[in-house]
Amino acid sequence: MRTRIPGRNFLFVPGPSNVPDRVQRAMVVAMEDHRSSKFPELSTSVLKDLKKVFKTEKGQVFIFPSSGTGAWEAALTNTLSPGDKILSARFGQFSHLWIDMAQRLGFDVEVVDVEWGEGIPLDRFEQILKADKGHKIKGVLACQNETSTGVTSDIAGVRQALDAAKHPALLYVDTVSSMVSIDFRMDAWGVDLAVSGSQKGFMLPAGLSFLGVSQKALAAMPGATSKRCYFDLGDMIKSNATGYFPYTPALPMLYGLRESLNIIEEEGLENIFHRHTYLAEGVRAAVTEGWKLRLCAKAPKWNSDTVSAIVVPEGINAAHVIDVAFRRYNLALGAGLSKVAGKVFRIGHLGDLNELMLMGAIAGAEMAMLDVGIKVRSGSGVGAASDYWRAHDPIPKRKVSKEEQFYESHSTGSIQG
Numbered sequence: 001m002r003t004r005i006p007g008r009n010f011l012f013v014p015g016p017s018n019v020p021d022r023v024q025r026a027m028v029v030a031m032e033d034h035r036s037s038k039f040p041e042l043s044t045s046v047l048k049d050l051k052k053v054f055k056t057e058k059g060q061v062f063i064f065p066s067s068g069t070g071a072w073e074a075a076l077t078n079t080l081s082p083g084d085k086i087l088s089a090r091f092g093q094f095s096h097l098w099i100d101m102a103q104r105l106g107f108d109v110e111v112v113d114v115e116w117g118e119g120i121p122l123d124r125f126e127q128i129l130k131a132d133k134g135h136k137i138k139g140v141l142a143c144q145n146e147t148s149t150g151v152t153s154d155i156a157g158v159r160q161a162l163d164a165a166k167h168p169a170l171l172y173v174d175t176v177s178s179m180v181s182i183d184f185r186m187d188a189w190g191v192d193l194a195v196s197g198s199q200k201g202f203m204l205p206a207g208l209s210f211l212g213v214s215q216k217a218l219a220a221m222p223g224a225t226s227k228r229c230y231f232d233l234g235d236m237i238k239s240n241a242t243g244y245f246p247y248t249p250a251l252p253m254l255y256g257l258r259e260s261l262n263i264i265e266e267e268g269l270e271n272i273f274h275r276h277t278y279l280a281e282g283v284r285a286a287v288t289e290g291w292k293l294r295l296c297a298k299a300p301k302w303n304s305d306t307v308s309a310i311v312v313p314e315g316i317n318a319a320h321v322i323d324v325a326f327r328r329y330n331l332a333l334g335a336g337l338s339k340v341a342g343k344v345f346r347i348g349h350l351g352d353l354n355e356l357m358l359m360g361a362i363a364g365a366e367m368a369m370l371d372v373g374i375k376v377r378s379g380s381g382v383g384a385a386s387d388y389w390r391a392h393d394p395i396p397k398r399k400v401s402k403e404e405q406f407y408e409s410h411s412t413g414s415i416q417g
């Protein structure tokens, strides 16, 4: 095989995502005293702005120095007691891992197995919740975006299923690969525990996890007898109240988070969601119209706007595509995990991205597929994505009023000219 030539690595795994230069620079700081009188300025400002991102006014958001997995554990152990019953669906590696953790922590999980490529079965959830007359189920776990298969589930629908059954169980949502990329509304959807992490939509390195907690979940804490120490929210609440943490915070990460939140505010959350849909549509056009391949997601309603899992033809090992892409073209694609290992490769399209960056991933995946003998037409993926992006706007045009039209038509020339 030809050797790799110099130039940038193209990072297209679905996390860690690309870190913007502004965020990288913001993290190059001298260490400082995290018990100083100045420190709370930083901590209170990021904690406040995280609430906007989670779309919660009533809830509280916490930061842990861990990867997303830590906040999974914090969510469960702070609100449940050993033996408590949990309902969850398994349809990919991440929904599986959260269930596995819950079982290892001593909870009794009712698992609904679903074909990989589909998402949360709302009807089935509603039936199970309605049948649970004695309210034995204490929590419902929902993975909003299953990163291993590129499947997004309907979280508002899970809330409706709980409400239709008049069921009081807490709603736990994994938003690690959806937050700041796909719409999420903690208060409006009645989410009690929202788990997220720094290295995906937040455009930071791995190392921070975020946990949104509703008032109802906070009220469940005193009765929850699971053992917890490092992830105890009680300690966190006490320290956060004055702008501090119970242990040494990951200072450069907090400065990086401050800058990431600035960038999010500047672009606007809703615009960020639109951009992700628009970029994802271009990738999907490359896969289905250009390459004539299939997504792992079984129907358009499951399509994820942050990651596409692409099924390779029978007889081809997807790991081979990933290996050639990396070694020859310096392109990092996501591997197929567990059940879909060897069957899919993934393109992550979340975080700090635009059309031309994604063109690099599409072109590189196409070249690697050709190299391993997949008969896609050269240039077909790039062509289909180009056609899609040229014909669409990243942000849908909003209706402009007569008055705005007047001002827009009279405001050209002076500054631009």
Ligand SMILES: *Cc1c(COP(=O)(O)O)cnc(C)c1O
Pocket (backbone or CB within 6 Å): 015, 067, 068, 069, 070, 094, 143, 145, 146, 147, 174, 175, 176, 177, 197, 206
């Ligand atoms: C990345 C990811 C996680 C957490 O992974 P960490 O490596 O612990 O940050 C959890 N759930 C989903 C859906 C993910 O994509």
